Amino acid sequence: MAAKNSERISNGGIHGPTNPMVTPLLNDLYQFTMAYAYWKAGKHQERAVFDLYFRKNPFGGEYTVFSGLEECVRFIANFKLTxxxxxxxxxxxxxxxEEAFLDYLRGLDCSDVEVYAIPEGSVVFPKIPLLRVEGPVAVVQLLETPFVNLINFASLVSTNAARHRKVAGKSKTLLEFGLRRAQGPDGGVGASKYCYIGGFDATSNVAAGKLFGIPLRGTHSHAFVSSYMSLDEITDKSLRRKDGSSTCEDFVSVLLNGVFGETNQSELAAFTSYALAFPDNFLALVDTYDVMRSGIPNFCAVALALGDLGYKAVGIRLDSGDLAYLSCQARKFFCSIEKEFGVPGFGKLIITASNDLNEETLDALNKQGHEVDAFGIGTYLVTCYAQAALGVVFKLVSIPCKKRSYRLYGKEGYPLVDIMTGENEPSPKVGERILCRHPFQESKRAYVVPQHVEELLRCYWPGKSGKKRETLPPLEEIRERCINQLEQMRPDHMRKLNPTPYKVSVSAKLYDFIHFLWLNEAPVGELQ
Amino acid sequence: MAAKNSERISNGGIHGPTNPMVTPLLNDLYQFTMAYAYWKAGKHQERAVFDLYFRKNPFGGEYTVFSGLEECVRFIANFKLTxxxxxxxxxxxxxxxEEAFLDYLRGLDCSDVEVYAIPEGSVVFPKIPLLRVEGPVAVVQLLETPFVNLINFASLVSTNAARHRKVAGKSKTLLEFGLRRAQGPDGGVGASKYCYIGGFDATSNVAAGKLFGIPLRGTHSHAFVSSYMSLDEITDKSLRRKDGSSTCEDFVSVLLNGVFGETNQSELAAFTSYALAFPDNFLALVDTYDVMRSGIPNFCAVALALGDLGYKAVGIRLDSGDLAYLSCQARKFFCSIEKEFGVPGFGKLIITASNDLNEETLDALNKQGHEVDAFGIGTYLVTCYAQAALGVVFKLVSIPCKKRSYRLYGKEGYPLVDIMTGENEPSPKVGERILCRHPFQESKRAYVVPQHVEELLRCYWPGKSGKKRETLPPLEEIRERCINQLEQMRPDHMRKLNPTPYKVSVSAKLYDFIHFLWLNEAPVGELQ
Structure with a gap:
């Protein structure tokens, strides 16, 4: 496995898939049995066109974020059987x-395959192809399972992240904390990447930080607090002042001046130890014993002592209890300290909340009122608990059914409608009226005069077409595209309750053509 | 990534994790911040004990299948930071x-860690530790996230597979078809492995077949059928008789003698082409056009022609429509052919069904009556759609809280109760009465006289303890353990509707000790 992957880092300078397990064998057996049958019938080189799309937006919403494209391109760029x-x-x-079939497999690559796709991070809608793949039928079939696998979960979890962002609001920091509950190792790594695209700010997952450059966050756990008994355990108590001017030899005695009431001493010891290790980045988990009677006072004692030496504490994390209430109480406590002790900014310390959060609990917190600045979200986010799969499909379309897709924008800058046309129809033009028809319902149609027209599919893998290949953008750019496109949508498509469906349409010509094919192929039933 | 993984294949002859992405960095950042804080405080070498367990069985059931252990052992055996x-x-x-901390990380491995675990594939219950991990606190904390990640989904999906098997019954063939809808590449590969442990018979996932030796299954898709137009496309029509005695030069004309009614010709061409490629393994997807008016007659024509040359067709797959009704109709058709044409065994051809199956639809099919022999199950199985995560936790326990666990069996051979005792208590003995207490509820307790006593935790990684290390059994053995243990359970624990909870208990001594600690640590509240 290891050696093979590095061999694969070759084609067009595009690296192999992030997960070295993504090889041509990550496939349903029937793709290989079909390849053999095609080959036996001499049909394997016949050109075929497949569309990859989904039928329904997930989570009861009316939008989806498209992700996973880069991994697909990496896969085909390095597609080669060992x-x-x-x-x-x-x-x-x-x-x-037959031995000759094995020779055929030996020579197989994607040099004759063309892949057109909507850019990764785009907001997308049902029925509009996310990818169009053209090439020899046997090879393109071998791409179905890996492509669908790489896009299904990626798009699902990006969408989930975008929905969490929508509820939390732009001003909050969103942290993905899901690795331990994810569906396997790269369920976790994938979730970190695709949640970042969907609008999260950081992850706890170190591997994802290293692989993708996603900002990392993390403090300490309850076990860390429980593992301390008392302040006596701390042997090296010295801390250099932030400005480097001198060293405080006994940080513990400084902070003991400021302890509030009877707090838990093992917790105080843990916080102190953590602050000595991370004086510049002190963020404490305050709910191991009792948030208001121990955690917050202990945190403040340490934070104030750090302040005496020129360090600014970061804040706290709440991981249980009534997060709305506790965050408000904590905020009050911080504000009263700012006032009483004259510590500017103490009232604005960051309050992070975690503990089985999801869209619904975020919504409930908003309604109750809270003082949380940052949310750490795990299980429900990364496993897409509310809907664990997206129904992406990869369907053969006849060559005359090759389509183009456009997004038409209205006067106010919002996207109005996506429209599919036949491959050779003229493209919709700015300022020119075009009839957009519902793909199936005859009576549903509307004229649109677009103010801006965007062709959706771009060439990411030109094969032998001679077309220019779109470069793979860096992750930050994909994330920006996603955030910008989400903001650009008309708000009623995006709301949680009863969102308006975004319109997906076909041109008059394509409508007629589809209906001709459809009626032609549909068997006439016989009621008995 | 690639090179690193092969370096890791070293310790005790145990290979690295299946997925090369499983490295010590597949971790929450806070495990590293804590390691640094422990190290700064000089506490990193302090010995700690952690229990890994879950709190609630998934899917509304009363049992769980424990999986993921082998990957955990592979992880620690090769734990080394590059x-x-x-x-x-x-x-x-x-x-x-500090530079010295990096030196500490350079020297870090799991040679001083001990791991005790219940064997993989066991039926397990809430609160009973699946793993006990002992070692220097900083190292053991670095194992938390990878262990929980590796066990959570593995156990969840094994349990899901076992539940599907329970509903389908022992006589049916269960095929895992989930790769394309899985949560990422090794969401798919993991699901294939752990569904096999939970009692599935085969997978469509070629990579899983190669990695784990799981039997593979697969035929062809709707696209394969649609890609053919007519029988004229088939150029090489020759087929050697099964016994090798001669070659039929025109298989197409043989089968044309037996076509039933007006069937779809592109479907007939696809079936013929597939049969020519796989005459020994002909299984056709019969619902691309019309099951009863085209798919089944076309299949039968090809199957009978194969029969004339000495080959025995395998059967059909239904992927849409009313599976109960269609399977019964198909069976009738097959039986009438057996009779009319005098083809022994034709009535018993395998009927495979797929299409968004889950526990509920299997149950509904059973109630309606059906003739399906094999089920292909994807989305709902591999994404654990009904409950996408298991809440496995990894908790610090004080050294005096180190526990042993036993399973006590009754006269009829059923497991009666699991009991946890203190580390140094005498073990329960066959024929001796022992008091089993509910861990929290004072009034719930029962005397048990076990007929057989099984200690649950075994040593899978001895560290420096000098204990014997359990070998990692082959996958088949894990699967057998699972199937046997599931069969051994009292049926009322296993039923779908209102199952009886299996009892989990503690010894009288451990009960007293836990309550002492619990009361001691619990803060006395103050109502205001």
Whole structure:
């Protein structure tokens, strides 16, 4: 596995998939049985066109964020079966597989495949192809399962992240904390990447930070607090002042001057130890014992002592209890300290909340009123608990059914409608009236005069077409596209309760053509 | 990434994790910030004990299948940070991290960690530790996130598979078809492995077949059928008889003798082409056009022609419509052909059904009556759609709280109760009465006279304890353990509707000790 992947880092300078397990064998067996049958019938080189799309937006919403494209491009750029893999395919075909077919597999790559796609991070809608893949039918079929796998969860979790962002509001910091509850290792790594695209600010997942450059966040756990007994355990109590001017030899005695009431001493010891390790980045988990009677006072004692040495504490994390109430109480406590002790900014310390948060609990917190600045969200976000799968499909379309797709924008800058046309129809033009028809319902249609027209599919893998290949943008750019497009949508499409469906349409010509095919192929039933 | 993983294949001859992305950086950042704080405080070598367990069985059931252990053992056996990783940790700690800490990280491995676990594939219950991990606190904390990640989804999806098996019954073939809808690449590969443990028979996932030796299954798709136009496309029509005695030069004309009614010709061409490629393994997807008027007659024509040359067709797959009704109709058709044409066994051809199946639809099919022999299950199985996460936790326990766990069996061979005792209590003995107490409710307790006593935790990583290390069993053995243990359970624990909770208890001594600690630590509230 290890060696193979590095071999694959070759084509067009595009690296292999992030997960080295993404090889041509990450596939349904039937893609290989079909490849063999196509080959036996001499049909394997016939050109085919497939559209990848989904039928319904997830989470009861009316929008989806498209993600996973870069991994698909990395996959095809490095698509090549190793001898070992070919041997396994041979064994798996449960038939006397002809040697010449294995030679065919040996020569197989995606140099004759073309991939057109909507840019990653775009807001997308049902039925409009996210990808159009053209090429020899046997090869394109081998791309179905990996593509659908790489796009399904990626788009689902990006959308989930965008929905969490929508409820939380722009001003809040959103942290993805889901690695431990994710569906396997790259369920976690993927979630970190795609939640970042969907508008999260940081992750706790170190591997994702390293792989993708996503900002990392993390403090300490309840176990850290429980593992301390008393301040006596702290042996090295010295802390250099922030400005480097001198060293305080006994930080513990400084902070003991400022302890409030009878607090838990093991918690105080843990906070002190953590502050000595991270004086510039002190953020404490305050709910191991009792938030208001121990956690907050202990935190403040340490934060004030740090302040005496020129350091500014960061804040607290609440991980249980009534987050609305406790965040307000904590804020009050901080503000009263700012006033009483004259510490500017103490009232504005960051309050982070975690503990099984999801869209609904964020919404409930908003309604109750809270003082939380940052939310750490795990399980419900990364496993897409509310809907664990997106129904992305990859469908053969006949060559005459090759489509183009456009997004038409109205006067106010909002996207009005997406429209699919036949491959060779003239494109919609700014200022020119065009009839947009519902794909199936005859009576639903509307004229639109677009103020701006955007062709949706771009060429990400030109094959032998000679077209220019779109470069793969850096993650930050994908994230910005996503955030900008989400903001650009008319608000009623985006609301949580009864959102208005965004319109997806076809041109008059394509409508007629689809209906001709549809009626032609539909069998006439016989009621008995 | 690639090179690092192969370096890791070293310790005790145990291979690295299946997914090369599983490295020590697949971790929450706070495990590293805590490691640094422990190290700064000189506490990093302090010995700690952590229990890994879950609080509630998933899917509204009363049992869970424990999976993921082998990957955990592979992880610790090869736990070692590379220079590159250490450098990234240094950058991520956002503080002037001391050079000596990096040296500490350089020397870090799991040689001083002990891991005790219930064998993989066991039926397990809430609160009973699945793993007990002992070792220097800083190292053991670094195992928390990867262990929980590796066990959470594995156990969840094994349990889901076991539940599907329970509804489907022992006699049915269960096929996992979920790769395309899984939560990322190893969401798919993991699901294939852990569904097999939970009692599935095969997977469509070629990578899983190669990695784990799981039997593979797959035929063809709707696109394959649609891609053919007519029988004229088939150029090489010859097929050698099964016994090798001669070659039929025109298989198409043989089968044309037996076509039933006006069927779809592109479907017939696709089936013929597939049969020519896989004459020994002909299984056709029959619902692209019309199951009863085209798919089944076309299949039968091809199957009978194969029969003339000595081959036995396998069967059909239904992927839409009323599966109960269609399977019964198909069976009738097959039986009438067996009779009319005198083809023994034709009535028993395999009927496979797929299409968004889950526990509920299997249950509904059973109630309606059906003739399906094999079920292909995807989305709902592999994403654990009904409950997408299991709440496995990793909790610090004080050394005096180290526990042993036993399963006590009754006269009829059923497990009666799991009991936790203190580390140094004598173990329960066959034929001796022992008091089993509910862990929290004082009034709930029962005497048990076990007929058989099984200690649950075994040593999978001895560290420096000198204990014997359990070997990692092959996948087949894990699967057998699972299937046997599920069968051994009293049926009322396993039923879908209102199952009886299996009892989990503590010894009288442990009960007293837990309550002493609990009352001691609980703050006395103040109502205001």
């Amino acid at each position: 001898e070992d893999e070919i041997d396994f395919v041979r064994q798996s075909l449960t038939t006397t597989c | 220079e590159d990783e250490i450098d990234f940790v240094r950058q991520s700690l956002t503080t002037t991290c």
